[in-house]
Amino acid sequence: SRSYTVTLLPGDGIGPEVISVAKNALQLVASQEGIEFKFKEMPVGGAALDLTGVPLPEETLSAAKDSDAVLLGAIGGYKWDNNEKHLKPETGLLQLRAGLKVFANLRPATVLPQLVDASTLKKEVADGVDLMVVRELTGGIYFGKPRGFGTNENGEEIGFNTEVYATHEIDRIARVAFETAKKRRGKLCSVDKANVLEASMLWRKRVTELASEYPDVELSHMYVDNAAMQLIRNPKQFDTIVTNNIFGDILSDEASMITGSIGMLASASLGESGPGLFEPIHGSAPDIAGQDKANPLATVLSAAMLLKYGLGEEKAAQRIEAAVLDTLERGFRTGDIYSAGLKLVGCKEMGEEVLKSI
Amino acid sequence: SRSYTVTLLPGDGIGPEVISVAKNALQLVASQEGIEFKFKEMPVGGAALDLTGVPLPEETLSAAKDSDAVLLGAIGGYKWDNNEKHLKPETGLLQLRAGLKVFANLRPATVLPQLVDASTLKKEVADGVDLMVVRELTGGIYFGKPRGFGTNENGEEIGFNTEVYATHEIDRIARVAFETAKKRRGKLCSVDKANVLEASMLWRKRVTELASEYPDVELSHMYVDNAAMQLIRNPKQFDTIVTNNIFGDILSDEASMITGSIGMLASASLGESGPGLFEPIHGSAPDIAGQDKANPLATVLSAAMLLKYGLGEEKAAQRIEAAVLDTLERGFRTGDIYSAGLKLVGCKEMGEEVLKSI
Numbered sequence: 232s233r234s235y236t237v238t239l240l241p242g243d244g245i246g247p248e249v250i251s252v253a254k255n256a257l258q259l260v261a262s263q264e265g266i267e268f269k270f271k272e273m274p275v276g277g278a279a280l281d282l283t284g285v286p287l288p289e290e291t292l293s294a295a296k297d298s299d300a301v302l303l304g305a306i307g308g309y310k311w312d313n314n315e316k317h318l319k320p321e322t323g324l325l326q327l328r329a330g331l332k333v334f335a336n337l338r339p340a341t342v343l344p345q346l347v348d349a350s351t352l353k354k355e356v357a358d359g360v361d362l363m364v365v366r367e368l369t370g371g372i373y374f375g376k377p378r379g380f381g382t383n384e385n386g387e388e389i390g391f392n393t394e395v396y397a398t399h400e401i402d403r404i405a406r407v408a409f410e411t412a413k414k415r416r417g418k419l420c421s422v423d424k425a426n427v428l429e430a431s432m433l434w435r436k437r438v439t440e441l442a443s444e445y446p447d448v449e450l451s452h453m454y455v456d457n458a459a460m461q462l463i464r465n466p467k468q469f470d471t472i473v474t475n476n477i478f479g480d481i482l483s484d485e486a487s488m489i490t491g492s493i494g495m496l497a498s499a500s501l502g503e504s505g506p507g508l509f510e511p512i513h514g515s516a517p518d519i520a521g522q523d524k525a526n527p528l529a530t531v532l533s534a535a536m537l538l539k540y541g542l543g544e545e546k547a548a549q550r551i552e553a554a555v556l557d558t559l560e561r562g563f564r565t566g567d568i569y570s571a572g573l574k575l576v577g578c579k580e581m582g583e584e585v586l587k588s589i
Numbered sequence: 590s591r592s593y594t595v596t597l598l599p600g601d602g603i604g605p606e607v608i609s610v611a612k613n614a615l616q617l618v619a620s621q622e623g624i625e626f627k628f629k630e631m632p633v634g635g636a637a638l639d640l641t642g643v644p645l646p647e648e649t650l651s652a653a654k655d656s657d658a659v660l661l662g663a664i665g666g667y668k669w670d671n672n673e674k675h676l677k678p679e680t681g682l683l684q685l686r687a688g689l690k691v692f693a694n695l696r697p698a699t700v701l702p703q704l705v706d707a708s709t710l711k712k713e714v715a716d717g718v719d720l721m722v723v724r725e726l727t728g729g730i731y732f733g734k735p736r737g738f739g740t741n742e743n744g745e746e747i748g749f750n751t752e753v754y755a756t757h758e759i760d761r762i763a764r765v766a767f768e769t770a771k772k773r774r775g776k777l778c779s780v781d782k783a784n785v786l787e788a789s790m791l792w793r794k795r796v797t798e799l800a801s802e803y804p805d806v807e808l809s810h811m812y813v814d815n816a817a818m819q820l821i822r823n824p825k826q827f828d829t830i831v832t833n834n835i836f837g838d839i840l841s842d843e844a845s846m847i848t849g850s851i852g853m854l855a856s857a858s859l860g861e862s863g864p865g866l867f868e869p870i871h872g873s874a875p876d877i878a879g880q881d882k883a884n885p886l887a888t889v890l891s892a893a894m895l896l897k898y899g900l901g902e903e904k905a906a907q908r909i910e911a912a913v914l915d916t917l918e919r920g921f922r923t924g925d926i927y928s929a930g931l932k933l934v935g936c937k938e939m940g941e942e943v944l945k946s947i
């Protein structure tokens with residue numbers, strides 16, 4: 232039987248609750264598909280800070296590196312919000328992404344027919360939206376140097392960061408995006424601010440040059456401010472979007488809200504080789520943590536992405552995806568996606584219903 | 590009678606058409622309110638490039654500086670899209686903002702009852718939205734140095750920009766935002782990415798410190814990715830938003846699309862002293878330029894902001910605002926805001942109807 236090591240990083244807030252559900256789902260499909268999982272649970276984020284004093288302990292990073300795939304819950308919480316930069320939970324997540332070299336973040340935003348009413352967009356606008364944001368994840372202003380605090384020529388305090396991209400960073404994320412678009416509907420929209428920023432001008436130049444290698448993919452360019460509008464005006468115009476780290480952060484969250492159900496959205500972060508990192512798009516939701524209210528489906532769907540993109544276990548991935556749809560079809564809803572007439576359940580019960588569907 | 594010099598910068602695309610309508614509106618309210626306008630029309634953007642070889646001729650900037658207020662149409666077009674940076678129409682606009690030192694960009698996004706159906710958001714979500722984005726306009730990554738192209742330690746080409754804020758830049762925009770919130774519903778949301786960027790950490794620190802001077806204003810903070818979501822999930826939660834140049838570019842465009850009618854939205858850019866710059870939020874729309882299809886109301890409303898914020902002529906401003914509402918009430922619509930049963934008109938006719946309403 233095929234055997235894989237999976238590092239589980241529950242993290243903070245609702246993280247442990249949703250990871251526990253996803254783990255059960257992985258275990259059940261494993262038994263059905265002749266897969267064997269070795270799970271290793273490690274601390275990250277605020278949980279790691281409290282335990283070890285740093286947001287990404289070395290043991291956690293090396294366990295993650297040594298595994299076949301990594302499944303993360305969520306990180307962060309009010310408690311650590313005023314920490315200095317190197318002691319923020321978020322810094323642990325950024326170190327993990329950098330350490331695993333997962334430069335390509337795939338964030339699908341699909342409006343499920345069962346949930347179209349959860350969107351704040353009109354039904355005819357939201358219905359049928361199926362787009363993928365390919366976000367560059369280990370470069371740009373998140374990691375660029377120089378960065379920090381200092382004083383300017385007037386002796387005033389300044390805070391500064393560097394947005395920087397090198398050609399190979401642009402090329403490799405663009406290739407992932409072209410390949411992704413090719414497997415989807417063949418349309419790629421590259422989003423930048425090339426009318427103002429040099430980093431974006433280089434981005435646009437490289438993406439345009441690479442397009443000749445992908446004759447089946449129709450490439451377009453859009454300024455980020457316009458993209459933020461078009462996502463609301465007519466999200467169905469998009470198939471695959473590729474963009475830098477910070478624009479991808481903003482636009483993928485915006486796109487996810489279009490589906491009306493951020494509690495449903497998964498993501499995969501992939502490198503050239505080595506384990507991928509899989510996590511729900513939502514945050515740690517400290518306000519509902521520990522109350523059995525969280526929607527575990529985003530993490531369950533992240534586990535499906537782990538099977539598909541991380542391990543090449545397509546069939547097991549499909550089993551999970553089908554089970555999620557079936558559970559929704561049977562009317563089960565956590566609070567975030569509940570509407571009148573359906574069955575309101577907590578995180579655990581939702582997990583049990585998914586297992587039944589599997 | 591009170592006399593003012595107003596520099597008109599029609600710019601590119603639909604710019605000349607909408608400026609001509611706004612000029613007529615200004616002239617009519619002037620005669621009613623005992624105001625005298627001297628208009629001076631100057632080239633900017635692509636029009637200036639074609640005429641003089643630069644996107645902001647010195648004569649244009651000095652005319653703008655010497656006037657009491659500046660009204661801009663729109664700039665940019667496909668024709669100049671591949672120009673080098675210093676020969677882009679956009680560069681002319683940035684030079685104009687910097688030259689006039691208009692660091693505070695006010696962008697109201699209001700859903701008018703007459704146009705609520707134009708929004709792609711559900712009626713109950715869009716109805717009653719009335720928010721103001723206060724965007725920092727002369728700092729941050731738009732202007733930060735160093736910037737440009739270079740090679741990294743591997744000899745690879747890089748493109749880079751600097752996001753940088755000094756305390757006085759944050760303080761002065763924060764003060765404008767607090768004052769704005771005070772005159773509105775007393776709620777200010779500062780948007781940043783302080784969990785990742787040092788420039789944002791300083792931003793948050795200063796804004797938080799200044800809050801003590803504005804006890805009537807309730808201050809909150811939000812990460813930019815979350816703000817992009819919340820604007821769609823529940824835009825009514827916002828009163829005044831303050832944010833940096835690039836986040837403001839993205840979020841104000843997103844907010845404007847929530848109203849469903851970007852052809853209706855005005856903006857004011859103000860400095861410590863000197864003339865303000867007033868312009869519609871929409872672009873130059875080269876695809877419909879010269880076809881008498883543009884919606885002139887955003888520019889007419891920008892003229893109203895010019896009267897109010899630029900010249901302190903509140904009464905004249907209200908006349909124009911009331912006339913725009915009355916024109917909509919009477920059923921006139923340009924194509925972008927048209928719906929069945931109403932009266933479809935072109936740019937000129939819309940202008941004439943506004944004059945009648947005034």
Ligand SMILES: CC(C)[C@H](C(=O)O)[C@@H](O)C(=O)O
Pocket residue numbers: 307321324325480784785814
């Ligand atoms: C928590 C934060 C550092 C992170 C990011 O900005 O990348 C999050 O918003 C995300 O999108 O995964």
Ligand SMILES: CC(C)[C@H](C(=O)O)[C@@H](O)C(=O)O
Pocket residue numbers: 426427456679682683838
């Ligand atoms: C044209 C462009 C330079 C400009 C900006 O990014 O500021 C525009 O998008 C705006 O928002 O006024």
